[in-house]
Amino acid sequence: MLAHDADVEIGDNRGGLETYAWEGIEISEVSIAALLEDNEPAELPQAWRHFHVFLPTADPCPYPLLVNGAFVSDLSRQEIRVGEQRNDYNRFLMRRVAALFRDLANQFRSSHVPMKQVLRLLDRRVTSPGAPAATGAGQALYEAVRDELAVSPFLPLESGGLVALNQCVVPPLVSVGSVGEEFRKLLPVEVGHNGRHFPKATLCRSELAQVVIDHGAVPLSPREAANVLGTADLSGIELKEHESGGVLVDPVLHVLEGLWAGLGLGDRVEFAAAVRHNPLFPVGREQDVVHRVATDGGVACFYPPRSLKCTVPLERLSFLMQELCWGALLPTERTHLLKDLLTAWQSL
Numbered sequence: 651m652l653a654h655d656a657d658v659e660i661g662d663n664r665g666g667l668e669t670y671a672w673e674g675i676e677i678s679e680v681s682i683a684a685l686l687e688d689n690e691p692a693e694l695p696q697a698w699r700h701f702h703v704f705l706p707t708a709d710p711c712p713y714p715l716l717v718n719g720a721f722v723s724d725l726s727r728q729e730i731r732v733g734e735q736r737n738d739y740n741r742f743l744m745r746r747v748a749a750l751f752r753d754l755a756n757q758f759r760s761s762h763v764p765m766k767q768v769l770r771l772l773d774r775r776v777t778s779p780g781a782p783a784a785t786g787a788g789q790a791l792y793e794a795v796r797d798e799l800a801v802s803p804f805l806p807l808e809s810g811g812l813v814a815l816n817q818c819v820v821p822p823l824v825s826v827g828s829v830g831e832e833f834r835k836l837l838p839v840e841v842g843h844n845g846r847h848f849p850k851a852t853l854c855r856s857e858l859a860q861v862v863i864d865h866g867a868v869p870l871s872p873r874e875a876a877n878v879l880g881t882a883d884l885s886g887i888e889l890k891e892h893e894s895g896g897v898l899v900d901p902v903l904h905v906l907e908g909l910w911a912g913l914g915l916g917d918r919v920e921f922a923a924a925v926r927h928n929p930l931f932p933v934g935r936e937q938d939v940v941h942r943v944a945t946d947g948g949v950a951c952f953y954p955p956r957s958l959k960c961t962v963p964l965e966r967l968s969f970l971m972q973e974l975c976w977g978a979l980l981p982t983e984r985t986h987l988l989k990d991l992l993t994a995w996q997s998l
Contacts, residue, residue, distance in 0.1 A: 651691075651757055653750040654681040663742035665735045666722055680719030680743050682750045684771055691758070691767050701730055701787055712774045712788040713795075715751070719743050721787075730787040741790050748794035752802050765806055766852055769861050779864040800866040805849040808839045815866035819846035820859040822875050824912020830854035833875070833905050837882050843874065872913055872921035879905070880928025885939050889973065894987055897977030900932050900940065907994040918997065925998050932971045934961035943968055953992075956981075970995065 658678040685692045694714040701709045702718035708728040711717050721730045721740050732740045751771075758768050774783070774792065783789040796815075803812035819842070821830040834851035841848060846868065848854065853862065863869055870878060879902065889898040906925060913921055926946040934941045941961070945951050945968060954969040956976050962969060975995070979987060 651686055651754060652681060652683045653754045653757070655679060655746060655750060658743070658746055660739065660742075663737050663739050665738035665741075666731065666733045667739050678720045678743065680717075680746045680750065682718075682747055682754060683716040684714075684754060685716075689761065690763055691771055703727060703730070709785055709787045712783045712792055713771060714773070715771055717747055717791070719747065729785075732786045732790040740787065741794075744787070744790045744794040745798070747791060748798035751795055752798055752804070755804065764852075765850070766855075766858055769853065769858050772861050772865060773857075774861075774864060776864065779860055796865045805853060805862065805867075807847055808834075808850050813847045813849065815862060817846055818849055818862060818867035819843050820848065820854050820862055820867055820869050822869050822872055822909060822913065822917075823856050823860055823863070824909055825856070826908055826912055827856040829905060829908035829912060830856050830859050832901065832908070833879075836879065836884065836887060836902060836905060841878070841882060843870065843878055872909070872917045873924040875909060876906075876921055876924035876928055876930070880924075880930055880944075884942065887940065888938060889935070889940065892977075892987075894979075896979040896983060896987065897975070898971075898973040900971070900974055902930060902940075902942075903932060903974065903995075906930065906998055907991060910994050910998055911990075922998050931968060932974065933968050934971060940971075 656679045658680060660676055660678055664672065685694050694716070698716065699711045699714060700706045701711050701721065702716065703721050703723050704718065705727065707723055707730060709730045721743055723730050730740055732738060732744070755768050759765070772795070783792050799814065800816040801814055803814055805813050805815065805818055807813055821833040824830070831851045831854050834848055834854040837848065849862070853859070859867075859869065884902055887901050889900055892899050910918055910921060927944055929942045929944045931943050931945045931951065932940050933943055943949070949966050949968055951968045951970070953975050954972045956972075958969065959972045975988065975992070976984060
């Protein structure tokens with residue numbers, strides 16, 4: 651899939667150009683391409699991931715894309731130098747590449763290619779969002795793409811619209827990728843936070859959310875994640891049967907477990923404190939609606955006796971739903987099956 655601009659007007663963007671060599675040249679060109687397999691973006695071989703000045707240079711491209719243009723390089727074609735001034739010619743061409751990526755993404759969207767596939771073209775494989783690129787040219791392209799997607803409608807919403815990345819918020823990043831997607835599925839379609847919007851649930855998986863954050867979106871803090879869940883309407887969330895068939899699973903509690911397990915020690919403390927402050931602890935249900943309470947403020951929380959299958963009307967005393975922590979399990983089965991969950995529940 652190719653996007654090509656053969657009529658790039660240089661204008662005043664002549665920083666770094668030799669006046670004599672470029673005298674009278676007013677038009678430049680640039681192109682960008684993604685490798686396709688079965689009409690979907692495919693992994694680009696590492697050896698191909700270099701900037702091209704009609705022939706490959708030694709300068710690596712930070713994205714799994716082919717980028718070719720009339721860049722100015724050194725005589726050995728090893729390096730594409732990028733100046734700091736706004737009118738630098740190579741930096742200007744990088745901005746044109748970023749605009750072409752937006753056009754490329756629109757081509758994929760019109761071909762009904764899933765956005766999660768398109769996002770993989772933006773995966774720089776960095777250890778943390780915002781990490782600098784290996785070279786000046788790579789950093790200039792990264793900054794140009796980030797700036798372009800910050801203002802262009804790009805990510806799809808559950809409601810069907812598109813949102814620019816600087817108007818996007820995603821769940822906290824944790825090691826288990828599916829937790830962010832499950833978090834988003836608990837929330838109403840139109841939910842937002844601090845004026846930002848959540849993208850489609852499938853795009854909130856950690857491996858995709860990291861790419862989104864790398865290009866301008868912001869993640870919820872642990873405290874914000876608990877507060878977003880605590881203020882959402884969770885009445886429509888139904889319990890599910892555990893794969894063992896012995897107990898039920900509360901999707902809200904399951905997400906809380908996943909976030910807690912994936913956070914660092916300091917973030918766990920912050921998260922647990924915020925969870926206790928919100929009505930998230932499932933103590934019973936009536937007509938299939940789970941009743942949830944906040945557990946701070948002196949409320950004592952216990953596992954129920956195995957035989958207790960109802961709520962207890964005692965002030966400052968709460969039992970976790972029997973269906974979640976006992977069900978039909980025998981004590982030895984419970985210890986084996988729910989060992990890790992019991993640790994998370996006690997911490998939360």
